[in-house]
Amino acid sequence: MAAAAAIGEGKGKERVCVTGAGGFAASWVVKLLLNNGYIVHGTVRDPSDESKNAHLKKLENALENLQLFKADLLDYNSVASAIAGCEGVFHVASPVPASKVPNPEEEMLKPAVDGTLNVLKACAEAKVRRVVVVSSCAAVRANPNWPKGKIMDENCWSDKDYCTDTENWYRLSKTLAESEALDxxxxxxxxxVTICPCLIIGPLLQSTVNASSSLLINLLKGASETVENKAHHIVDVRDVASALLLVYEKPEASGRYLCVSHRIKTCDLIDMIKRMYPNYNYPTNIVEVDDDEVTISSEKLQKLGWKFRPLEETLRDSVEYYKAAGLLE
Ligand SMILES: NC(=O)c1ccc[n+]([C@@H]2O[C@H](COP(=O)([O-])OP(=O)(O)OC[C@H]3O[C@@H](n4cnc5c(N)ncnc54)[C@H](OP(=O)(O)O)[C@@H]3O)[C@@H](O)[C@H]2O)c1
Structure with missing residues (x-):
């Protein structure tokens, strides 16, 4: 992974904080930081929950350089204690529900928006050098006014009213959190600096299955026989981690970065996995839909030096992990 090899070099023992350290993407960020000589403060909601945190303690250099802090995004003092003494912060934590939540205001919007503001206030208080906030393409692509066919770049923002009208609370939570963070x-x-990844997949470090991984697992298990042939924008979780470290370390990084590697339609995605793993129970009925044919560009991030791996590698590593973990039975 060229980007990861080039970053982190020459760094001393710099102290940084990662919020939601036990999550899917954050765990890879913690691993990359520890591998690159950083001292990491990881926030977790429940340090005694081994199912969410045990993997962090087993990471290389964790014993010496990883300290876990109990923190909830909505509890300012807990967040501030974890950030105190840090030069940099990676704010990754945000609710990513696998299905509809009964109370989106309390369960999604408040933790995403008020939680992000708590993190940023604590960063200002601690005089942190740079904060990298993980946003999402959810904050980019829900924009009915973006000209049809025009490639989406950092200037494209999801329309808050459109997210509200369509009751897409995840998209609204990420759009509000990111715009308020930059503000x-x-x-x-x-x-x-904000990073907007698209659908993140790849091998898991944690023992519980997160929402985006379950999408690919369900496809392999034929959980739904009918799927829509729509375009997916995909990025490997390890490439997201390297993007975060890259924008943290490059002094010239600024503003917003879209983080997307591959665009592929459902049909082609299934064909690609099938060629490597012919014997799974793939969906049998693929229906054509009126897809908006959106294309999202990561040119700005690539110009900064970001590299990403081929999709085949991501799919193979993911499936091998799922197999070994018994997730496909
Ligand atoms: N996965 C994707 O496809 C994708 C795509 C684009 C952007 N993103 C963004 O990437 C980030 C990480 O997502 P992920 O896929 O790694 O999800 P994940 O595994 O579900 O991780 C989310 C993390 O946020 C923490 N969290 C949620 N609410 C919190 C609160 N009130 N206080 C403290 N921590 C809280 C969770 O802690 P607990 O373990 O205690 O619940 C968990 O560690 C999120 O910001 C997400 O919006 C994800």
């Missing part, structure tokens, strides 16, 4: 940075002289 907070500008108003308070805090260096805030």
């Amino acid at each position: 907070f940075g500008e108003k308070n002289g805090l260096d805030v």
Whole structure:
């Protein structure tokens, strides 16, 4: 992985904080930081929950350089204690529900938006050098006014009213959190950089299955016989981690970065996995839909030096992990 090999070099023992450290993407960020000589403060909601945290303690260099802090995004003091003394922060934590939640305001919007503001206030208080906030393509692509056929770049924002009208609370939570984060940075002289990954897949470090991984697992298990042939934008979780470290370490990084590697339609995705693993129970009925044919570009991130791996490698490593973990039975 060229980007990961090039970053982190020459770093001393810099202290950084990763929020939601036990999650799918954050675990790979913690691993990459520990491999690159950082001292990491990881926030977790329940340090005694081994199912969510045990894997972190087993990471290389964790014994010496990883310290877990109990913190909830909505509890300012807990967040501030974890961030105190850090030079940098990777704010990854945010609710990513696998299905509809009964109370989106309390369960999604508040933790995403108020939680992000708590993190940023604590960063300002601790005089952190740079904060990298993980947003999402959910904050980009829900924009009915973007010209049809025009490649989506960092100038494209999801329309908040459209997200509300369509009751897409996840998209609304990420759009509000990211725009308020950039706004907070500008108003308070805090260096805030945001990253918007698309659908993240790849091998898991944690023992519980997160929402985006379950999408691929369900496809392999033929959980639904009928699927829509729509375009997916995919990025490997390890390439997301390297993107976060890249924008943290490159002094010239600024503003917003879309983080997308591959665009592939459901049909082609199934064909690609089938060629490697012919014997799974793939969906049999693929229906054509009126797809909006959106294309999202990561040119800005690539110009900064970001590299990503081929989709075949991501799929193979994911399936091998799922097999070994018994997730496909
Ligand atoms: N996966 C994707 O396809 C994708 C795509 C684009 C962007 N993203 C973004 O990437 C980030 C990580 O997502 P992921 O896929 O790694 O999801 P994940 O595995 O579900 O991780 C989410 C993390 O957020 C933490 N969290 C949620 N609410 C919290 C709260 N109130 N206080 C403290 N921590 C809280 C969770 O802690 P607990 O373990 O205690 O629940 C968990 O560690 C999120 O910001 C997400 O929006 C994900």
